[in-house]
Amino acid sequence: MTLHPSVAAVRVPVRATLSALDPGDVVAVACSGGADSLALASAAVFEGHKLGLRVVGVTVDHALQPGSAGQADRVVTQLATIGVDETLTARVQVDGSSGLGPEAAAREARYAVLEEVADRLSARLVLLGHTLDDQAETVLLGLTRGSGGRSLQGMRPAFGVFARPLLGVRRDDTVTACQVEGLEAWDDPHNDDPGYTRVRVRRRVLPVLEDELGPGIAEALARTADQLRDDTALLNELATAALDAARRPEGLDVEVLAAQPPALRHRAIHAAALGAGVPPAELTRRHVLEVDRLVVAWRGQQWVDLPGHVRALRRDGLLVIEGS
Structure with a gap:
């Protein structure tokens, strides 16, 4: 019997991801019960069992909708029917006062609990069901926000214990x-x-782009993310080297930083600000450029206030970023 092309389209990349594991390893699959994660769970069971892996299905109840606990129970039943070796439900408390939007707060809570689950199970991987369409949406959102290469590179195929x-x-x-x-x-x-x-x-913008510009927009956006991810990885590596070269016991050597190309210098300043305690979500390009002026356009200005009660100033030929 010929395998349906859509089933094959899901199983092939799952097989490639799981092939790096050893027999007896544990792999967890995060499953909401939606088509993406359900298809992923099915493929993980089919391919994982052929490789001698133990597959655990995990559903996270965010408790954001009425009946969420019942939905979690239905997902557990589905996962058991698919043939996972174990099912697990985790209930999380989404912090609405964190300053994040509801989606971001739920995502933060979900990843935190999935990391705990991975530790408990000694899982080698936690599989997530994001698709090419999710990637295209992420890139487009980053483009409209003017977020630069960090956002335009979209979602990473793998990070930490997670894989997509x-x-x-x-x-x-x-x-x-x-x-x-x-x-x-x-x-x-x-x-x-x-x-x-x-x-x-998803419902309005991408369909309009497909209608007006022709098919293949989602694939093109995802392809852009792949290309930018490679470029960004190289730039970040070079920026890290530049930052290390500028480090001194009391700060960063301004002459060393000033000699770097702007793309590397800005990344080094960004990393230094994060290292000093600036919240990542609040650090903007405007902040980085203001700090950069202390390096390349200093006219005696005193300091730059950064989010998180952090201050950047120039002192004795050094750029100092510290708590204010």
């Missing part, structure tokens, strides 16, 4: 794969709520 095998797979394929395999996917109401920017991008 489906970043090259279209959402239509995960939906079709579930249908072919007889899996009933859950449609999260949040995915249709136009109050969320990402939903508007």
Whole structure:
């Protein structure tokens, strides 16, 4: 019997991701019950068991919607039917006072609990079900926010214990794969709520771009992310070397920094500010450029106030970034 193309489209990258593991290793699959994560879980069971892996299905209940606990129970039942070796439900408390938006706060809570689950299970990998469509939406959102290369490179295929095998797979394929395999996917109401920017991008913006500019927009955006990720990795490596060369016991050597190209100098300042305690979400390009003026356009200005009660100033030929 010929394997359906959509099922193959999901299984092939999952097989490639899992092939680096050893028999007996544990792999966890984060599953919300949506088509993407459900197709991922099914592929992980099929490919993982062939490799002698232990596959654990994990569902996270964010408690943000009525009936969320019941939905988590349904996902656990589905995961058991698919054939995972163990199921696990984690309930998290989303901190609405963190200053993050609801999506970001939920994501932060979810990743934190998944890391705890990975530690508890001694899992080699935690698989996430983000697709090429998710990647395209992320890149487009980064572009509209003017966030630079860090945002335009989109979601990483792997970081820490996490891996995203489906970043090259279209959402239509995960939906079709579930249908072919007889899996009933859950449609999260949040995915249709136009109050969320990402939903508007998904439902309105990307379809308009496809209609007006032709097909392949999502693939092009994802391809851009791949290219920028390689470029950014190299620039970050060079910037780290520049920052290390400028370090002195009391600060950063201004002459060494000033000799660097702007792309490296700005990245070095950004990293130094984060290292001094500036919250990443609050550090903007405007802050970095203001600090950069202390290096390349100093006219005796006193200091630059940064988020997190941090201050940057120039003292005795050094750039000093410290708590204010």
